[in-house]
Amino acid sequence: MEVCTLAVGNTQVKNNVFLAPMAGYTDYSLRKLQLEMGAGLTFTELVSAKGLMYGGAGSKELLYSGEEIKDTAAQIFGADAFFLRAACESEYLKDFKIVDINMGCPVPKVFKNGEGSALLTDIKKAENIIKECVKSGKIITVKIRTGQKKGDDVATDFAMMSENAGASLITVHGRVREDYYSGEPDFNAIERAKRAVKIPVIANGGIFTEEDAINMIERTGADGVMLARGAIANPFLVSKLTKTPINITLKDYMLKHIKLFSKRVEDKRAAMEFRKFVPYYFKGMTGVKELKLALLKAENTAEIIELLSKNL
Numbered sequence: 001m002e003v004c005t006l007a008v009g010n011t012q013v014k015n016n017v018f019l020a021p022m023a024g025y026t027d028y029s030l031r032k033l034q035l036e037m038g039a040g041l042t043f044t045e046l047v048s049a050k051g052l053m054y055g056g057a058g059s060k061e062l063l064y065s066g067e068e069i070k071d072t073a074a075q076i077f078g079a080d081a082f083f084l085r086a087a088c089e090s091e092y093l094k095d096f097k098i099v100d101i102n103m104g105c106p107v108p109k110v111f112k113n114g115e116g117s118a119l120l121t122d123i124k125k126a127e128n129i130i131k132e133c134v135k136s137g138k139i140i141t142v143k144i145r146t147g148q149k150k151g152d153d154v155a156t157d158f159a160m161m162s163e164n165a166g167a168s169l170i171t172v173h174g175r176v177r178e179d180y181y182s183g184e185p186d187f188n189a190i191e192r193a194k195r196a197v198k199i200p201v202i203a204n205g206g207i208f209t210e211e212d213a214i215n216m217i218e219r220t221g222a223d224g225v226m227l228a229r230g231a232i233a234n235p236f237l238v239s240k241l242t243k244t245p246i247n248i249t250l251k252d253y254m255l256k257h258i259k260l261f262s263k264r265v266e267d268k269r270a271a272m273e274f275r276k277f278v279p280y281y282f283k284g285m286t287g288v289k290e291l292k293l294a295l296l297k298a299e300n301t302a303e304i305i306e307l308l309s310k311n312l
């Protein structure tokens with residue numbers, strides 16, 4: 001695939017290989033690591049616009065982006081245009097140039113509130129949300145799925161509506177809500193959406209290898225790819241795609257990850273956060289069963305650092 005800079009509204013992003021928003025995973029630590037691997041743009045995990053406006057400390061923490069804020073988009077979700085626009089205009093998002101609106105989250109708690117993927121059932125409401133957020137002066141991007149159930153394809157209509165409403169980029173996760181995260185992405189739906197608009201269309205879903213990324217671009221003609229679980233399971237995938245020279249082993253990467261966590265949060269929590277990544281990092285590795293088990297039980301970061309340092 002051709003890796004190139006991308007104009008998004010009135011800004012340029014470094015390249016067209018993005019790291020997806022992933023709740024519980026793409027905190028500052030992972031975003032920083034993947035920017036070092038060459039990602040063109042990263043996203044915070046979804047943050048409730050209402051939660052933010054009611055001053056939730058947790059929401060603010062999710063937005064922390066350090067100096068990397070220039071290569072980070074804030075992703076917000078909600079059903080109420082008033083709150084979404086207010087979030088865009090708030091102090092919390094002041095330093096983010098790009099704000100992404102989540103229209104794909106399948107989680108029942110979100111869906112039942114008319115948020116996330118529920119917006120795909122109400123194009124007028126979604127349009128109003130985008131128009132209101134655009135008035136904030138932020139560069140607004142949108143992340144959608146292709147619909148609710150097998151056979152749906154709302155991607156083209158949503159891409160056209162988003163462009164007309166003033167959005168500067170759309171990411172299409174080529175799966176429907178009932179797919180959650182499994183199954184082959186609907187390449188045709190992404191391709192149709194791409195052909196229908198002039199704003200960049202980013203393709204997402206099921207990219208775990210370089211070949212998957214090449215195949216995605218070939219089959220959809222999309223302007224770029226967004227990597228999600230593939231970037232967690234294979235920390236070097238972004239660097240391979242972007243041809244970013246790196247001089248770091250998986251062991252060093254893991255050590256860096258745990259140290260970044262421990263700088264940001266209380267020690268026990270840093271250990272817990274790191275433990276979530278263990279199944280991904282050790283997948284397919286042989287002879288590490290005991291180390292994996294020990295890491296999954298580790299209660300503090302010193303223990304994790306020692307285990308990794310001595311056993312890898």
Ligand SMILES: Cc1cc2nc3c(=O)[nH]c(=O)nc-3n(C[C@H](O)[C@H](O)[C@H](O)COP(=O)(O)O)c2cc1C
Nearest residue numbers: 020021022023045046143173205206207228229230
């Ligand atoms: C654990 C997890 C958390 C996610 N959280 C978000 C989120 O906060 N916002 C969002 O737009 N998508 C979220 N997603 C969806 C991903 O961004 C992506 O669209 C999806 O995983 C498909 O890509 P993949 O098949 O390459 O993993 C999440 C996915 C996973 C697995």
